[in-house]
Amino acid sequence: MEPSKVPEPFLKPYNPAQQEPKMLALWEKSGYANPDVCIEKGITKADAEPYSIVLPPPNVTGTLHMGHAAMLAIEDILIRYHRMRGYKTLWLPGTDSAAIATQSKVETDIYKAEKKTRHDLGREELMKRIDAFVEESKATIINQTKKMGSSLDWSRYAYTMDDKRYAAVMEAFVRMYDAGLIYRGDRIVNWDPKLQTTVSDDEIEYVEQKDAFYHFKYGPFDIGTVRPETKFGDKYVVMHPDDARYKEYTHGQTIELEWINGPITATIIKDAAADMAFGSGAMTITPAHSGIDFEIASRHKLDIERVIDDRGILLDIAGEFKGQHIKKARPLIVEKLRAKGLIAKVDEGYVHNVATNSRGGGIIEPQIKRQWFIDVNKEVKFPDGTTSLKQKMREAVSSGDTKIMPERFEKIYYHWIDNLRDWCISRQIWFGHRIPAWFKGDEVKVSIESPGDGWVQDEDTLDTWFSSGLWTFSTLGWPEETADLKTYHPTTVLETGYDILFFWVARMILMSTFLRGEVPFKNVYLHGLVRDGQGRKMSKSLGNIIDPLTMIEKYGADAARLSLIIGASMGNDVKLSEDRVRGYKHFANKLWNITRFVLENTEGLTLDDGFDDRNEFDSALREERRATFEEVTKHIDTFRLDLAADKLYHYIWDRFADEIIEDSKRVFKDGSEDEKKRRRMFLLYTLDWILKGLHPFMPFVTEAIWQQLPKKESDLLMVAKWPV
RNA sequence: GGGCGGUUAGCUCAGUUGGUAGAGCAAUCGCUUUACACGCGAAAGGUCACAGGUUCGAGUCCUGUACCGCCCACCA
Numbered sequence: 001m002e003p004s005k006v007p008e009p010f011l012k013p014y015n016p017a018q019q020e021p022k023m024l025a026l027w028e029k030s031g032y033a034n035p036d037v038c039i040e041k042g043i044t045k046a047d048a049e050p051y052s053i054v055l056p057p058p059n060v061t062g063t064l065h066m067g068h069a070a071m072l073a074i075e076d077i078l079i080r081y082h083r084m085r086g087y088k089t090l091w092l093p094g095t096d097s098a099a100i101a102t103q104s105k106v107e108t109d110i111y112k113a114e115k116k117t118r119h120d121l122g123r124e125e126l127m128k129r130i131d132a133f134v135e136e137s138k139a140t141i142i143n144q145t146k147k148m149g150s151s152l153d154w155s156r157y158a159y160t161m162d163d164k165r166y167a168a169v170m171e172a173f174v175r176m177y178d179a180g181l182i183y184r185g186d187r188i189v190n191w192d193p194k195l196q197t198t199v200s201d202d203e204i205e206y207v208e209q210k211d212a213f214y215h216f217k218y219g220p221f222d223i224g225t226v227r228p229e230t231k232f233g234d235k236y237v238v239m240h241p242d243d244a245r246y247k248e249y250t251h252g253q254t255i256e257l258e259w260i261n262g263p264i265t266a267t268i269i270k271d272a273a274a275d276m277a278f279g280s281g282a283m284t285i286t287p288a289h290s291g292i293d294f295e296i297a298s299r300h301k302l303d304i305e306r307v308i309d310d311r312g313i314l315l316d317i318a319g320e321f322k323g324q325h326i327k328k329a330r331p332l333i334v335e336k337l338r339a340k341g342l343i344a345k346v347d348e349g350y351v352h353n354v355a356t357n358s359r360g361g362g363i364i365e366p367q368i369k370r371q372w373f374i375d376v377n378k379e380v381k382f383p384d385g386t387t388s389l390k391q392k393m394r395e396a397v398s399s400g401d402t403k404i405m406p407e408r409f410e411k412i413y414y415h416w417i418d419n420l421r422d423w424c425i426s427r428q429i430w431f432g433h434r435i436p437a438w439f440k441g442d443e444v445k446v447s448i449e450s451p452g453d454g455w456v457q458d459e460d461t462l463d464t465w466f467s468s469g470l471w472t473f474s475t476l477g478w479p480e481e482t483a484d485l486k487t488y489h490p491t492t493v494l495e496t497g498y499d500i501l502f503f504w505v506a507r508m509i510l511m512s513t514f515l516r517g518e519v520p521f522k523n524v525y526l527h528g529l530v531r532d533g534q535g536r537k538m539s540k541s542l543g544n545i546i547d548p549l550t551m552i553e554k555y556g557a558d559a560a561r562l563s564l565i566i567g568a569s570m571g572n573d574v575k576l577s578e579d580r581v582r583g584y585k586h587f588a589n590k591l592w593n594i595t596r597f598v599l600e601n602t603e604g605l606t607l608d609d610g611f612d613d614r615n616e617f618d619s620a621l622r623e624e625r626r627a628t629f630e631e632v633t634k635h636i637d638t639f640r641l642d643l644a645a646d647k648l649y650h651y652i653w654d655r656f657a658d659e660i661i662e663d664s665k666r667v668f669k670d671g672s673e674d675e676k677k678r679r680r681m682f683l684l685y686t687l688d689w690i691l692k693g694l695h696p697f698m699p700f701v702t703e704a705i706w707q708q709l710p711k712k713e714s715d716l717l718m719v720a721k722w723p724v
Numbered sequence: 725g726g727g728c729g730g731u732u733a734g735c736u737c738a739g740u741u742g743g744u745a746g747a748g749c750a751a752u753c754g755c756u757u758u759a760c761a762c763g764c765g766a767a768a769g770g771u772c773a774c775a776g777g778u779u780c781g782a783g784u785c786c787u788g789u790a791c792c793g794c795c796c797a798c799c800a
Contacts, residue, residue: 006759013762188798206797213800224800238800275799283800292798352799366798408728415727415796498795566748568737572729573793575736579749586762597759638740646738646747661759 006599007708014592016556016585019704024146026703032719033151035088043719044088051087052488053079054472055152056496056504057096057160060134061105064144066530066538066564066576067497069548072148073561074527074641075495079151080696081636084722090488092475093145093152095138097161099432099464100359104195106130106431123430130431134161144549149557149699151718156484158475160467161433168474169433169467170448172515177446179380181389181514182425184437184444186370188294189424190355193312194362197428198371200463201421202502205358213350214334215279217342219257219266222280226352228333229326232260232318233305234284238296241270243281260337261319271296289366308365372426372435372460374510383517392513393417393506401490401519402509405639406571409501409526416502425463432461469507472520494521497529498571525639528573530564546576555585558698562587565697566645587649588701591694594657595705598683601668605680606711621660625651625686629693629724636696645697652690660686689723 009019031037038044053075058068075091083089106129107118118126138159145152158165176182189198211226221237237255239246251270256263266284273296274283287297287304297304307317312326321329337343355364376389387395394417396402397410404410426435438445438455445451470478472494476485490512494505505524512520531537538545551560562584568574628651635644660683667679695702695717706717714720 010759013760226800273798273800278799285800290798290800292800295798353797412728412795419796502796566738572737577736577749580736582762583748586760589762590760593760593763595759600759635740640740643738643740650747657759658764662764665757665759 006596006603009704009708010592010596010599014556014589014701014704016558016588016700017553020147020149020552020557020700023700023703023707024149026707026716027151027718030716030718031155032083032716033091033153034155035090035153038083038719039088043714044083044086048086048088050090050487050492051079051082052090052092052491053493053495054092054475054491055094055150056494056500057094057158057468057471058141058145059098059101060095060138060141060159061098061102062137062141064141064148064548066546066548068145069148069560070527070530070564070568070574071495071497072145072150073564074525075493076148076150076561076699077565077636077641077696078493078495080699080718081722083151083718084692084695084720086721088487090156090484091150091152092156092158092488093142093150093154094158094160094471094475095141096468097134097159097431097464099427099461100195100197100199100361100429102134103130103429103431104360106133109133118430126430147549147552147557148561151699156475160464160471164477165467165470165474166433168470168478169462170436171479172466172470172511173436173462174446174448175515176374179514180378181375181380182372182446183375184370184372186368187373187422187424188291188366189369189371190357190364191310191367191369192357192361193310193365195357195359195429196310198369198424198426199357199359199361199364200424200465202465203358204355204364206353207356208351209354210349210351212334213347213352214337214343215345215347216337217344218259218282218284219255221282222344223282223284224279226350227330228337229314229318229321229330230286230289230307231284231333232314232321233288233307234259234266234286235264236267236269236297236300236302237282237284238269238271238274239282240272240274240276243274243276245281258340258342260333260340260342267302269296269300269302271299288368291366294366294368304368306368308367310367312365371424372437374423374425376420376422376510382514389510389514390417390420393509396509396513396519402521402524404505404524405526409498409524409571413501413506416506423463425466426458426460427463428459429461432464433467434458435460435462465503465507468504469511470515472508472512473516478516489516490519491521493523493525495525495527498526499529501526523639526571528568528571530574530576546578551578551581555581556588556700558588558700559584562645562649562697565641566649568642570639570642587653588698590653590657591690591698591701592705594652594661594690595687595708597661598687599709601664602680602684605684621682624655625689626724628655629689632693633722633724641697648690648693648697652694656686656690691717692720692723695720 035044039046055075056071079089079091110116110129173182190201190204192199213224213226214228215222215224218237225231249268251268253268255266257266273292274281285293285296286307287293287302288306289308305317306315308326309315314321314324314326314329316322321333357364379386379388382392394414397404397413404413435458436446436448437458438447438451439458440455472491473485473489476482476489478485496505508520512518548560559581563576563581564574628647632644632647635647664679664683667675691702691706703717706712
């Protein structure tokens with residue numbers, strides 16, 4: 001007896017764990033993720049329109065979480081779809097060194113194991129340890145990324161700290177310095193006493209905190225503060241010029257008064273920065289440890305004296321409190337002021353914001369430091385005219401060259417730019433791109449190579465976002481004018497979470513507009529954060545983390561992907577529960593069984609078996625199918641992947657399986673021979689369409705089915721033609 | 725203090741130029757129907773946050789209110 005033509009695997013439920021590794025191997029072997037291979041094999045036309053996405057590089061030291069999974073799913077859908085549509089499609093992978101995060105992780109590990117600090121080890125040894133750690137953990141994230149089915153071109157893989165990217169960073173720094181966009185200056189910066197480094201404004205996270213609010217008697221004035229420990233050097237009292245309460249005081253007038261450590265001479269300063277509505281309207285200033293105070297002091301050329309050192313220890317100016325840590329000193333200082341009768345009032349439980357370093361650091365202490373900055377307001381020569389970085393960043397979006405989706409984020413972007421101040425790019429950590437600046441006495445030179453004997457390189461490294469800002473073009477070979485750069489830049493889409501709009505998206509626009517004279521990407525697609533079923537952030541402490549790898553093992557990568565796509569509208573957070581993932585596993589199995597039915601009923605037939613689409617019996621069915629797929633196509637083209645996937649899901653399950661297949665059973669039983677034949681062809685054709693249409697969303701199960709088909713247009717579904 | 729988003733079935737969410745409410749999951753009832761129990765069929769479930777307004781007609785547009793969430797901001 002002739003064996004059944006239905007391939008054996010279909011006799012059992014779909015088993016993703018068994019099929020997925022095989023499909024991965026097939027894809028990898030084909031090399032089709034590399035557009036050059038597709039051109040070589042005649043799959044893509046050499047002059048086809050390019051479509052490119054550069055993968056937001058995950059941190060080398062991390063593991064894959066649902067946020068990555070969502071990102072990979074969305075980008076892979078866009079990539080696979082465009083590849084099938086014949087675009088010259090490139091999805092470029094990479095990993096990020098994540099300077100501060102990585103170094104502090106390694107330092108913590110070393111301290112735990114050996115009770116040694118980085119200073120015990122020295123720069124060279126620490127770097128060796130970090131490199132070893134990075135090498136080891138890099139493989140993890142890369143491996144996990146592959147498991148999602150991501151059709152990335154690994155032949156173009158880049159790492160932020162590899163030689164090419166390092167060279168690009170150096171080149172960028174020197175060019176920006178030569179253009180006058182990078183300068184070195186003494187300014188108030190955000191100092192993290194715990195990590196012993198500066199951090200940028202964007203890395204600050206304000207945490208609400210309750211503290212006592214003290215009203216001190218400062219001569220005749222009532223001045224308020226939550227930080228008595230900064231007040232030692234306060235010798236200026238500032239009030240608004242229009243404040244009627246202080247009419248009798250004149251700018252520059254001096255007053256003798258009793259202060260923490262004895263009598264001092266205070267000077268009256270009239271400045272509009274003082275808020276008449278707040279407290280008494282009078283305030284003293286601590287220019288060395290407050291941004292606004294520093295500005296006031298600079299405006300009036302006042303003395304600036306440090307009170308607190310880099311580790312939070314009080315300096316000489318604190319007199320008897322010298323050498324104490326600010327945290328311990330505060331109550332003692334309050335006690336002394338109380339004893340001297342200088343406390344007017346104490347408001348307990350005053351709620352205010354405290355600046356912390358969001359990268360796992362400590363409470364920020366503003367300090368005046370000599371650092372490297374990018375000037376965002378300076379007018380310089382761009383490839384296309386003279387303007388400022390700020391202006392350029394604004395124009396990139398307002399001109400429409402870069403489109404941000406969802407659109408509401410454009411407003412947020414503009415608002416951020418309007419408030420943007422010079423970007424402090426130097427860090428006092430060791431792991432990162434070393435600043436190409438050289439010192440000899442008071443002389444400073446900026447160059448990639450050492451200027452010669454006696455020149456010592458700057459110890460500092462660059463903010464990790466400096467190198468990330470170059471990512472769209474450093475990965476394509478810049479500063480060399482490579483073929484890739486010409487073909488794929490500006491990239492088509494930058495897809496990432498809305499939480500790094502400022503950190504990264506804005507910085508890429510900054511770098512690309514200056515260094516390339518073009519935007520880094522034409523579209524920015526922002527996805528939401530993945531939260532748990534109740535909308536909470538996933539975190540270890542809540543124990544509500546859904547691990548993508550566990551989901552892949554239990555339900556398959558296709559199900560994991562779909563659960564992150566359907567019901568996830570652009571820019572909105574996704575609430576994910578395991579039930580949803582399970583639901584889509586069932587869908588994969590449904591597809592599997594649909595195939596079984598179709599194959600069982602179309603034995604011996606193939607698509608080119610003398611029937612073309614127009615010969616099919618029921619034109620209404622064909623029209624419906626065409627309309628459905630056109631709609632799916634339109635949704636993908638407008639980045640509504642959720643609607644596209646939803647549309648396919650319901651067409652396949654509710655319409656095709658539940659109605660058309662059911663009706664076909666009647667046809668096959670009672671219909672005429674002609675009717676049967678036409679229905680068979682319709683089923684076969686529709687299966688073909690479904691597999692192609694669903695492939696970007698569920699690449700594994702569709703490819704696994706494709707591989708079992710008796711005759712097909714291409715060896716891999718991955719490079720089959722999109723049906724409409 | 726500014727700005728943004730959300731409020732639709734028990735839960736999570738769709739609803740694309742305004743035309744008598746939809747899906748998934750859960751819950752109910754019935755099905756070993758020869759593709760699939762990871763299934764099929766049936767039934768149930770909502771004053772679309774609230775109050776006004778525009779309109780023949782509003783979940784959909786306008787105004788305001790409430791609550792939830794997020795982002796930004798140098799109020800000492």
